[in-house]
Amino acid sequence: MEEFLKKIQAKHRIRDPLYGFIFFTDAEKAIIDTQIFQRLRRVHQLALTKYVYPSAEHSRFVHSLGVMHCATMILSGIYNHKYKKISSDPNEIQIKTLRFSALLHDIGHLPFSHALEKHFLSGLKHEALSEYIISDPRISSIIESDGVDPKAIGALLAKKPPARFRLLHEVISGQLDADRADYLLRDAHLSGAKYGEYDFPRFLQLFSGREDDDEHGHLTLFVDENDLHIAESMLIARYHYNLQIPYHRTRMGFDLVLERFIRDFPEYRDPFTVEEGRLTHVDLERFTDLDDCEIMERIKKEFRQDNPWAPYLLRAKHLIPVIDTSSNSFKGDRAYKDLVRALKNDAAFCEGADFFHRSQEVEIIKGAGTEFAEKADDNGQAPARQSGMILLHSREGKGREPEYVDIRERSWIFKHFVQAPHTLYRVYVVAEKADRARDILAQVTA
Amino acid sequence: MDPRELIVGVLQALQKRGAPLTKIMIHKFMYYLDVMGVRAGFHFEPYTYGPFSFDLARTLNTMVFWDELQLQESKNAYEIQDVSKYPPLERTIGTRIDEHLKTFHEIAGSFGFEDLECAGTTLYCSESLASQGASISARKVEKEFKAWKGEKYPTEKIRKTFERLKPHLPFS
Numbered sequence: 044m045e046e047f048l049k050k051i052q053a054k055h056r057i058r059d060p061l062y063g064f065i066f067f068t069d070a071e072k073a074i075i076d077t078q079i080f081q082r083l084r085r086v087h088q089l090a091l092t093k094y095v096y097p098s099a100e101h102s103r104f105v106h107s108l109g110v111m112h113c114a115t116m117i118l119s120g121i122y123n124h125k126y127k128k129i130s131s132d133p134n135e136i137q138i139k140t141l142r143f144s145a146l147l148h149d150i151g152h153l154p155f156s157h158a159l160e161k162h163f164l165s166g167l168k169h170e171a172l173s174e175y176i177i178s179d180p181r182i183s184s185i186i187e188s189d190g191v192d193p194k195a196i197g198a199l200l201a202k203k204p205p206a207r208f209r210l211l212h213e214v215i216s217g218q219l220d221a222d223r224a225d226y227l228l229r230d231a232h233l234s235g236a237k238y239g240e241y242d243f244p245r246f247l248q249l250f251s252g253r254e255d256d257d258e259h260g261h262l263t264l265f266v267d268e269n270d271l272h273i274a275e276s277m278l279i280a281r282y283h284y285n286l287q288i289p290y291h292r293t294r295m296g297f298d299l300v301l302e303r304f305i306r307d308f309p310e311y312r313d314p315f316t317v318e319e320g321r322l323t324h325v326d327l328e329r330f331t332d333l334d335d336c337e338i339m340e341r342i343k344k345e346f347r348q349d350n351p352w353a354p355y356l357l358r359a360k361h362l363i364p365v366i367d368t369s370s371n372s373f374k375g376d377r378a379y380k381d382l383v384r385a386l387k388n389d390a391a392f393c394e395g396a397d398f399f400h401r402s403q404e405v406e407i408i409k410g411a412g413t414e415f416a417e418k419a420d421d422n423g424q425a426p427a428r429q430s431g432m433i434l435l436h437s438r439e440g441k442g443r444e445p446e447y448v449d450i451r452e453r454s455w456i457f458k459h460f461v462q463a464p465h466t467l468y469r470v471y472v473v474a475e476k477a478d479r480a481r482d483i484l485a486q487v488t489a
Numbered sequence: 490m491d492p493r494e495l496i497v498g499v500l501q502a503l504q505k506r507g508a509p510l511t512k513i514m515i516h517k518f519m520y521y522l523d524v525m526g527v528r529a530g531f532h533f534e535p536y537t538y539g540p541f542s543f544d545l546a547r548t549l550n551t552m553v554f555w556d557e558l559q560l561q562e563s564k565n566a567y568e569i570q571d572v573s574k575y576p577p578l579e580r581t582i583g584t585r586i587d588e589h590l591k592t593f594h595e596i597a598g599s600f601g602f603e604d605l606e607c608a609g610t611t612l613y614c615s616e617s618l619a620s621q622g623a624s625i626s627a628r629k630v631e632k633e634f635k636a637w638k639g640e641k642y643p644t645e646k647i648r649k650t651f652e653r654l655k656p657h658l659p660f661s
Contacts (some may be wrong), residue, residue, distance in 0.1 A: 166492060166529070167530045194620065222499065255636075261636055319526045380555075407545070458633075
């Protein structure tokens with residue numbers, strides 16, 4: 044990686060618990076030093092997971108730096124791979140484009156990360172806000188002055204990459220991208236929950252790349268079959284990570300209360316103008332102050348004024364899960380549906396006041412369960428290669444001509460994880476109504 | 490607006506016009522609506538058969554789970570079941586959807602699978618170019634299209650689709 048860092052003159056450095064040091068350039072430093080980027084220090088990476096794993100206190104700031112570093116290491120691994128078929132090394136602009144995209148990928152995150160974004164942005168996601176911020180002169184002028192087109196960064200992060208950026212897009216937003224690579228390790232390390240760990244040094248040797256044979260010569264990422272187990276181990280790490288960290292049962296209860304709490308304060312939407320489903324204006328001064336600290340101050344203030352949800356958010360109370368099941372269980376699936384319907388029809392229960400429910404897909408592979416999403420081929424088969432699926436460089440042993448195939452053809456783990464993910468079904472109630480809810484559950488499942 | 494209200498409005502408009510309620514029809518037409526300013530906030534990205542929204546797919550699955558829609562045996566198309574809990578769309582939005590559907594039909598040529606894939610991909614490539622600040626031309630769109638789809642569709646078909654689409658693009 045040193046040669047890439049030298050090429051872009053990354054002469055500044057900062058300590059990091061995972062990588063030792065993270066290096067960055069003058070322009071990257073200028074972005075990091077903006078108040079809008081510094082704000083990420085005050086947005087927790089894992090929202091209220093800290094109420095489950097007390098040391099999960101790290102921020103989007105350190106994750107963003109980590110993704111920039113990790114993306115560069117992955118790119119370096121691609122260009123040093125023994126099977127790579129790329130005629131020239133990446134130029135300065137390509138490396139910078141990748142790094143700016145990685146550094147800024149979470150710039151639009153709202154307080155408590157994913158938990159509240161739909162409320163703040165009227166249904167939009169933080170990516171829309173990231174795109175808006177990157178186009179603002181406060182950020183775009185720095186990128187431009189470093190010779191990079193801010194529109195290319197926006198396009199990469201908005202998932203509208205031109206074909207020439209296909210490989211960079213895979214590194215930033217692919218199935219096993221730098222974002223996932225960093226958060227799995229970082230969240231596992233800093234929360235103390237070991238789910239999410241995998242063999243990182245070996246992972247960095249995973250990817251290779253090749254040029255298309257056509258006139259365009261665009262680059263495509265691939266994995267050699269000898270490294271298949273590394274790719275698979277990351278999926279398994281992600282599976283356990285999802286179940287034990289972001290979708291942890293107790294944390295999900297706090298997420299539901301947080302969403303309920305914020306619903307009473309529509310003024311937090313004021314900085315964002317959404318017209319016809321598009322973010323048209325953001326008060327960036329106001330946005331810069333809108334962080335976890337501000338919401339937490341509000342929670343403390345409301346606690347003193349007897350807001351019913353504030354005690355939960357200060358860890359003085361918690362919701363009671365009365366059913367925690369998944370689509371793996373037909374009985375559980377049915378019980379969840381029947382219980383929710385029964386609670387909605389019961390005069391003693393009001394949704395959002397006495398009970399909450401959530402169904403959550405446990406996505407491991409992007410696009411899992413959608414291989415037949417739009418069409419099965421005439422013979423009923425899934426398409427030969429699902430878009431976005433990793434290519435495998437395979438010989439099926441030694442002495443045969445290698446071929447590039449969809450990784451699912453050779454990996455039992457990928458083949459199974461790509462099927463429809465299971466969904467978690469949970470119903471929570473306030474403590475005072477727990478016994479009554481359990482009675483209803485007993486009735487509907489009798 | 491709850492995005493499911495727009496989905497219901499779109500499905501009813503499709504049904505009224507005799508268009509199939511297939512997954513590809515819903516994804517490609519909702520993407521077209523999104524580009525034209527009738528948005529539910531779904532995020533579309535390049536996928537196996539053109540632009541596709543995982544959020545939309547998830548929302549449709551949830552509607553099936555709660556018996557608001559039913560997935561046909563083929564798994565590729567829906568039937569509307571009980572959607573009475575969703576209020577009807579404002580008349581102006583409903584009218585816009587009807588008009589856009591008519592135009593989208595003209596652009597695609599038909600609501601067959603290949604025509605929808607080709608129209609959706611052509612629109613996506615145009616939008617991708619526009620988002621980079623590039624000017625849009627038949628040649629550039631065709632190049633992007635082929636970099637994504639290879640030779641799956643002949644140049645002539647891509648160009649004709651683009652020519653029909655071009656007057657309606659909200660960007661140049």
